[in-house]
Amino acid sequence: MSLDLLAIAAHPDDVEQSCGGALIKMAGMGYRTGVLDLTAGDMGTRGTPEQRLAEAQVAGKLMLLRERQNLHFPDARLENTISARMTLAMKIREMQPRVVILPYWEARHPDHYRAAELGYEACFLAGLKKLDEYSGPHRPYKIIYSSLYANVTPSFVVDISAQFERRMAALLSYQSQYGAAADGQALFPQEQGIRERLGAIARFYGNLIGVRYGEPFVVKETMRVDDLVTLGVRTL
Numbered sequence: 001m002s003l004d005l006l007a008i009a010a011h012p013d014d015v016e017q018s019c020g021g022a023l024i025k026m027a028g029m030g031y032r033t034g035v036l037d038l039t040a041g042d043m044g045t046r047g048t049p050e051q052r053l054a055e056a057q058v059a060g061k062l063m064l065l066r067e068r069q070n071l072h073f074p075d076a077r078l079e080n081t082i083s084a085r086m087t088l089a090m091k092i093r094e095m096q097p098r099v100v101i102l103p104y105w106e107a108r109h110p111d112h113y114r115a116a117e118l119g120y121e122a123c124f125l126a127g128l129k130k131l132d133e134y135s136g137p138h139r140p141y142k143i144i145y146s147s148l149y150a151n152v153t154p155s156f157v158v159d160i161s162a163q164f165e166r167r168m169a170a171l172l173s174y175q176s177q178y179g180a181a182a183d184g185q186a187l188f189p190q191e192q193g194i195r196e197r198l199g200a201i202a203r204f205y206g207n208l209i210g211v212r213y214g215e216p217f218v219v220k221e222t223m224r225v226d227d228l229v230t231l232g233v234r235t236l
């Protein structure tokens with residue numbers, strides 16, 4: 001398997017909220033896309049890990065992913081251990097992504113910033129020839145960080161106006177989380193609330209680049225520009 005773009009996230013339904021639109025858009029352009037969820041959400045208030053895994057597959061189909069896998073690391077207590085880094089590095093060698101999307105490295109939920117650190121270090125390890133004699137080295141060319149929940153100025157925003165509804169449908173595949181079940185209801189805004197919240201966020205980022213809906217990303221390297229004349233986003 002060789003992917004063009006792989007998103008690594010802490011929990012099933014993280015990518016649907018943060019970078020699903022960009023994944024759908026890239027798949028629509030013919031790129032091979034995938035998602036690797038690190039935990040199955042076993043500490044979640046609602047639903048079982050089995051339900052969430054099944055829902056993640058449905059959402060993955062809606063997002064046009066070639067591949068979606070789950071590493072079953074412990075939810076809510078994700079740790080950047082050598083065994084977790086090695087497991088993830090071996091998976092990266094197998095999936096061979098050119099570009100990796102990680103969560104932004106500062107976050108409220110510890111799993112999210114740990115996933116960023118773990119993902120970065122595993123990408124580095126995956127490139128070491130001597131890491132493992134049975135698999136070839138692979139180092140992703142580029143790491144980009146999904147910064148939707150980080151409240152930082154993005155390096156760039158992807159126009160997801162045409163993908164927003166499909167991303168919304170993918171998120172709502174998680175019936176155990178967003179359906180009308182009774183337990184823990186106060187914690188989980190229902191569909192209308194979710195639609196309003198995610199719509200407002202996507203609208204905010206879209207507005208930054210003069211489109212309806214957008215998803216923000218941060219890169220650590222400087223963005224290169226070759227053509228000044230076709231630069232997007234109007235000044236006046």
Ligand SMILES: [Zn+2]
Pocket residue numbers: 010011014109112
């Ligand atoms: Zn999460």
